[in-house]
Amino acid sequence: MSPDASDPTDLPAHQLSRLIHARALSCTELMQATLARIHRFNPLHNAIVNLAPDDELLAQARAFDAELAEGRSRGWMHGLPQAIKDTGNAAGFPTTFGSPLLKDAVAPTDGLMAARMKSAGCIVIGKTNMPEWGLGSHTFNALFGPTRNAWDPAVSAGGSSGGAAVALALRLLSVADGSDFMGSLRNPAGWNHVFGLRPSQGRVPFWPVADVWVDQLGTEGPMATCVEDLARLLQTQSGHDPRQPLSIAGPVPAFAPVRPHALRGLRIGWLGNLGGHLALEPGIAEVCTQALRVFEDGGAMVETAALDTDLEAVWRAWLVWRRALTGSRLTPLLARPGAREQIKAEALWEHDQAAGLTFADFMAASQARSAFTQKMLAALQRHQVLALPVAQVWPFPVEWRWPQRIGERVMDTYHRWMEATLYATFAGLPALSLPSGFDPTGRWPMGLQLIGPPQGEALLLQVAAAYEQRVPELLARRPPEPN
Secondary structure (H helix, E strand, O other): OOOOOOOHHHOOHHHHHHHHHOOOOOHHHHHHHHHHHHHHHHHHHOOEEOOOOHHHHHHHHHHHHHHHHOOOOOOOOOOOEEEEEOOOOOOOOEOOOOOHHHOOOEOOOOOHHHHHHHHOOOEEEEEEOOOHHHOOOOOOOOOOOOOEOOOOOOEEOOOOOHHHHHHHHOOOOOEEEEEEOOOOOHHHHHHHOOEEEEOOOOOOOOOOOOOOOOOOOOEEEEEEOOHHHHHHHHHHHOOOEOOEOOOOOOOOOOOOOOOOOOOOOOEEEEOOOOOOOOOOOOOHHHHHHHHHHHHHHOOOEEEEOOOOOOHHHHHHHHHHHHHHHHHHHHHHHHOOOOOHHHOOHHHHHHHHHHOOOOHHHHHHHHHHHHHHHHHHHHHHHHOOEEEEEOOOOOOOEOOOOOOOEEOOEEOOOOOHHHHHHHHHHHHOOOEEEEEEEEOOOOOOEEEEEEEOOOOOHHHHHHHHHHHHHHOHHHHOOOOOOOO
């Protein structure tokens, strides 16, 4: 599908912002075009859930136009339609986590993410779909059903920010928020041909939460169709909040135009399949190395890299952390009569595995995590950026729960096929997924993830922007029109 310049939904958020503030495009016109596109694409792809009524949203857009007419702007996102991932509270909308147990849990107030985006001027129109409890990189749940890939509705959108990624790819939204525990921003971005950034741990504080000290694996972050929008949304989302004492105080530098020769001398460490530790489906490594050649053509040095550590021991430590944090979230709900029958099997497995953990188990896993972080930092001394495939499989049939095997290798858990995404998470490092190409049939996108040093978001954004300039034809590709 070739972009139509007369359709404002095809424009990136920063351009829409300029047009709205120049009074060349009204908030009402943008809302009308956005709702028309949602009503056309969303019935099949199911990216946005709990959409507010059209008349209410159009009334809000008209009010935003009236504010601009009086010379008042709420910020760079003034009038931009936005749907919040269903992990986050948005006042007046249910926060369901994809669970029937929470289908009526209407948020009385905004969470920190929605509040910051509203302060920048967005209009919240609904929520984006996710897997139940955010578990597994495949967006389906018993409450809303599956979200289908923007490029092929027969296959998975990834997850857990699958609804956000599909909404972006189909231009139902101009930017999107997501969250990332085990690749939930990066994997669906890669599978839908958009950008996703997992920030450094603490860069984007999440509120409300039950724990602010130990629960330090998941984080919210931005998704976008271009790097400038990714950077702008990250700035909106970032910043210290006193309720989150471990949140980062320093601001993310403002997005700057790409420097000439920005890639010259950049040292990229290509981790590939980690010396055979990761199973990859055929063609994935080739698409990623094709993207790496773009960096080399710009003057970067791409070298084979390794992590000098016992990766199976890292996986075992990861399982302990994941079980402990996931299980604790489910425990209060399981006290409800009949709740167990309404929670998906993978979530119950996490909870039940966590029930047998001891404090000694958790401390051993925490020490293993600390040692692994030092190995990652050592690798980032040798290389400025580390690169890995963002997914180990191509998008799989939407009817599957998860891939049971990759080639001849059996997956021993429901998330083992996502192992490539845990390394940035476990070390608290920023990681950016950028579109790298398509499978041999041209139907399914794939992404390359770049892992940066602590608080290295500015470096990753600059590197991604330099890549973006070199692949305009690749990034101009759009999902096919519905039949």
